[in-house]
Amino acid sequence: MRFADEVAERRGLDVEWTRRAIGQAQQLGVVQRLMQPSPPGTRRNWAAYRGRFIDPVRIAAGVRFWQEHGEALTRAEQEYGVPAEIIVGIIGVETIYGQQMGDFRVIDALATLAFNHPPEHPRAADRIAYFRGELEQFLSMQNRREQDPLQPLGSYAGAMGMPQFMPSSQVRWAVDFDADGKVDIVGSAADAIGSVASYFKGHGWHTGMPTHYPVQLDAAPEDLAALLAPDILPTFSVFDFTGRGALLDGEALEHAGPLALVELQNGDAPSSYVAGTENFYVITRYNQSSNYAMAVIELGREVKQARQR
Known part of the structure; x- marks a missing residue:
């Protein structure tokens, strides 16, 4: 209820409307379970x-x-x-x-993750702050549209x-x-x-930039570690990329922007790799995977x- 009061004040909403909306949200155990992190060391x-x-x-x-x-x-x-x-x-x-x-009530999913997020998650504090922000945006949006905040359905994370x-x-x-x-x-x-x-x-x-290029590896362990360190963030010029043993050919050698060595884990089998461009990275802004x-x-x-x- 303190959160409801704060949201109402920040957003200029009716306090009773905001309290009533949050007060009818239900804690969903299934959402908490689905948000549990993978065990450490799990290979995708x-x-x-x-x-x-x-x-x-x-x-x-x-x-x-x-x-x-x-x-x-x-x-x-x-x-x-x-x-x-x-x-x-x-x-x-x-x-x-x-x-x-999705068939979860959005307000239930968001409230569960805003107030009862699994504490064992390695980024629990950041995620709680994120979902409280999303709950606030959702309430403000529904109020502005004059729509019932209890009606929308979506994913277990509140996506619609x-x-x-x-x-x-x-x-x-x-x-x-x-x-x-x-x-x-x-x-x-x-x-x-x-x-x-x-x-x-x-x-x-x-516009017009490929998302990724094929790549072959002829990298020493220390170079491979350096190439993988930025993860999916494009960091290396073509010169630096190939200089560390990530081999490109064709149009990839003419690429003007930075590249990332993107690892695609294959369980217990060796990983696959591609050279990700800035457009590949943009897609991961939708889902960081x-x-x-x-x-x-x-x-x-x-x-x-x-x-x-």
Whole structure:
């Protein structure tokens, strides 16, 4: 209730409305369990992760989505410079093109993570602050729209709509792309498409830049460690990259911006690697996972190829 009072004061909301909304939120044990961190030392498995998202059902749904909303996808690519296949990849990975947008009440998910986040998480304090901010944005957004804060459904983290935007992303990046006078990323595919493109453009998408290049490694252990140290953040010039044993060819050697050596762990098998560009990094602003970014890229590519066939 103290939080409700603070939000009402900061946002100029009615105190009783804010208290009533938060007072009806329920703590969800399943959300707490789903937010538990992986055990230390757990290696991810890119092949298994890929298999969850690159499958015939999702590809076929992507082709139908592209056929039905091709005009909006073309317009978004023209206005924001983000390829249609990347937008298609995002919405497909997130919700199978609106088929699975989540069935948790958003206010329950956000309140659970704002006030009862698993304390054993290594970044618990930061995440509590983040989810309190998202809960505040959600309440303010629903009040401004004169919509019931108890109605919206979303993911166990409080993300909503076809592109699974958190409240702060809705406020900042969502757009009325179908020009019907309201922003609706739940029911309007055009708004979802435009909003994803707006998000990427706002996070620094470079029109025409590839997301990644193939790479071969001939690196000493110390050079490999240095290449992996920045993780997915593009840091190295092509000269520095190749000088440390990350070998490129073709157009990659002409790349003007920084690169990152992106590791795709394969469980107990050796890792795979790609050279990630600034656009690869932009995709990870949506979800900070190299596996996620590659799944988006590859699903979009598979849908594009299937549509062409």
